[in-house]
Amino acid sequence: MLRRCDLSSLLRLPFLSLAFFLVTCISSLAQRSVNELTPYERDTNQTATYYQIISWYQQLDRQYEQAKLVEIGQTDIGKPLHLFLLAADKQFxxxxxxxxxxxxxxxHPGEPEGIDACMMLARDLLKTNKLPKNILLAIVPVYNVGGSLNRGVSRVNQNGPESYGFRGNARNLNLNRDFIKAESENTRAFQATFQSLKPQVFVDNHTSDGAxxxxxxxxxxxQKDKLQPDVSVYMTKRFQPALDKMLTARGFPPAPYVDHVGDTPESGLVGYNDTPRYSTGYATLFNCFGFTLETHMWKPxxxxxxASYVFDEAVLRLCEREASTILANQKFANEAVRRQKTFPLIFSLDRTKVDSVTFLGYEAAYKPSEVSGLKRLYYDRNKPFTKRIPYFNTFSANVQVDKPRFYLIQQGWRDVINQLKRNGVTLxxxxxxTVLTVSAYHIDTFRTGQRPYEGHYIHSNVTLRTESQKLQFYKGDFLIPTDQSSNRYIVETLEPQGVDSFFAWNFFxxxxxxxxxxxxxxxxxTAAELxxxxxxxxxxxxxxxxxxKAFAENANAQLDFIYRQTPYYEKTHNRYPVYRLN
Incomplete structure (x- = not known):
């Protein structure tokens, strides 16, 4: 911290020492004024580098007792993952x-607005002593460290900054698809921290392209239809309307994320189906409601x-104002999920239910392409409009499952067991x-993607056959009780039909x-005799x-059909190794 230059010190110094002291003070004050500005504030076409980001938060940590920068784990690039904590009472x-x-x-470090906005927001909260007393604010300064270090101009048409990070991490993973499979060291550190903090509200800062x-x-x-109902009603009926009002008052009228059913937004916007692989979908599993902010990459x-600063600050102030309700809702939801019997696994958009939202758009038209000569879409910024447009944001569960009293998994499946433990599941x-009678799934059919997605060929459209079987289990195998507040995570990862189940992600x-x-x-x-x-x-x-007909003309298929009816056919083939025990 900087020391103050006071008059009594000056009067006691000889001339040369006095001159040196004055120069030092002036230099220190100048340095302080520079250090109080982020790289972005010194040049608004720049975003902070990884090293500047960490240095900035280290400076705030040194300067303010209400702030603490901690390392929460490693990342795939070999650098630590940091978390910056702000607490008015210095309890972190x-x-x-x-x-x-x-x-x-x-x-996604190519979408850096949140990085720069949070650096300023943290400083301003500390400098003005306006930290809410009933909030622990936890900021991940930069999550994808490898992508941040891989600096360039990979996002074509983005309107600044001059250079920025890359979407993929050090393993070329899109980390916002990794929150269930958790292959990245970054994700594992995040999950452990999330379970330690148990946040009620989550924000993930992004940048959008598109229309x-x-x-x-x-x-x-x-996604409101995936949240525990009490939390969902509160978020949609109270928190979001207040948030939208605050954003509009600050000059940033919001709209839902722009994903449209036709060629242009006027055709209608579609709500986002954030399955558990995404950050907000992951948070949902633990009764934490969240927001993915998307500023538009073509704006200055x-x-x-x-806009990012205003959004994050507005969420913070609403959390301060609504703290008691938010806390009570999550507590109630955790207990409700403990008792919940039936859980949805797969959701689909219900196009029969439509709302409308006010949208500030530009008229779209078509003209010949100078490249292909064919018809191309463009938006005319000289023709802005304000209108109500359709909004499809109701999702219905088309696959549901009743939870068992226990799941049972054999100890050999260490990767899955470690995932469960890291995510707060009691085993x-x-x-x-011991020998136990269990309900065992057999995988009858499934579809596998024909191209890799995040390093996997994902399974979907799973059909199951269930049998009651008496099986041998061993000391150290694990029972997983389903009277936990983490039931949503347990069911959605262990039931093989789940869109982001461990089976879907190839763990089994x-x-x-x-x-x-x-x-x-x-x-x-042998077959003839049988x-x-x-x-x-x-x-x-x-x-x-x-x-x-194809079976009738295939001798090997007919032999295989008979073989599968014999005691020689292995009973573990296609038998799902997570069992249900009631």
């Missing part, structure tokens, strides 16, 4: 009598930074070897490999031949 842990607001920046329109700021909230960079190890793919087979020329005789001795099996074979 989650407490039951105050709201924890978590703000994430730079998950052109007048709004500088759009956002989407946690200073306007986008200002109970078996104290001895080894069960899909058959390990033992038969030799056709030898098994022919069919002779078992009239029911013969009938099944004949019926399948009659109904399936």
């Amino acid at each position: 842990t989650a407490r039951p009598n105050r709201v924890t607001l978590l703000i994430n920046n730079g998950i 052109d329109y007048q709004h500088v700021l759009t956002y989407f909230a946690t 960079y200073p306007a986008r930074v200002k 109970q190890p078996l104290s001895k070897d 793919d080894s069960i899909l490999d058959q390990k033992e087979y038969f030799s056709n020329y030898i098994f022919e005789d 069919v002779r001795k078992d009239p029911a099996l013969r009938k099944q074979l004949e019926e399948k031949r009659a109904s399936d």
Whole structure:
């Protein structure tokens, strides 16, 4: 910290020392005035580099007792992941009598407005001593450290800053698709921190592209139909209207994130289906409501930074004003989820239910392309409009599941077990070897993506067969009780039909490999004898031949059909290794 130059010190010094002291004070004051400005404030076409970001927060940590910069884990680039905590009472842990607001920046470092806005917001809150007493504010200065260090101009048509980070991280992962599979060190550190903080409200700062329109700021909230109902009603009926009013008063009238059903926004906007792989979808699993802020990349960079600042500050002030209600809602929701019996797994947009929103757009038209000569879309900024447009934001659950009393997973599935533990799930190890009667899923059919997505070939459209089986389990295998506030996370990751289940993300793919087979020329005789001795099996074979021409013409398929009815066929093939126990 800087020392004050006072008159009594000056009067006691000899001339040369006095001169040196004056120069030092002037230099220190000049340095202080420079250091109180972020790189963005010194040049509004610049965004802070990784090293400038961390240095800035270290400076605030040194200067203010109400601030603390901590390392919360490693990242894939080998640099630490930081968290900046602000607390008026200098207590930097989650407490039951105050709201924890978590703000994430730079998950896509090419979208850097939140980085610069939060640097200024943190300074301003500390400098003016306006930290809310009932809020723990937690800021991730820059989440994708590898992407931040990979600086360039990768976002074509973005209107500033001069250079910025890259979307992919050090492993070329899009970290906003990693919140369930958690392959990145960044994500693992984030999950552990999230479970420690247990935030009630979450903000993820982004930048949008797409259609052109007048709004500088759009956002989407946690999908309302996925939230626990009491939290959802509060967010949509009370928090969001107040937030929109505050944003409009500050000169940034918002609109929902612009994803439209037709060629242009006037065709109608569609709510965002933020499944658990996304940051806000992950937060939803723990009764934390969130917002993904999307400023428009074609607006001037200073306007986008200002919009981010205004948005984050508005959320903070609403959390301060509504703290008691927010805390009570999450507490109620946690208890309700403990008791909840039926859980939705897959949602789809209900196009029969439509609302409307005020949208500030530009008229769209078509003209010949100078490149292809074909028709191309453009927006005419000389023709702005304000109108009500359709908004489709109701999602219905088309797959639901009843929770069991326990799930049971064998200890060999360490990756899944570690994921569960990191995300606050309580597991109970078996104290001895035991035989249990369980409900076992068998994977009948599924669809696998034909192209890699974030390093995976995701499974979907899973159909199951369920059997009651008596199986051997061993000391150290884990029971997972479903009377936990983390039930949403448990069910959505462990039920194989879930859109972001561990099965969908290939954690259990080894069960899909058959390990033992038969030799056709030898098994022919065995199969013939089985069919002779078992009239029911013969009938099944004949019926399948009659109904399936390809099967009837495939000798190996018919042998395989019989083989699967024998004791030799491995019982673990396609048997899902997470069992249900009631």
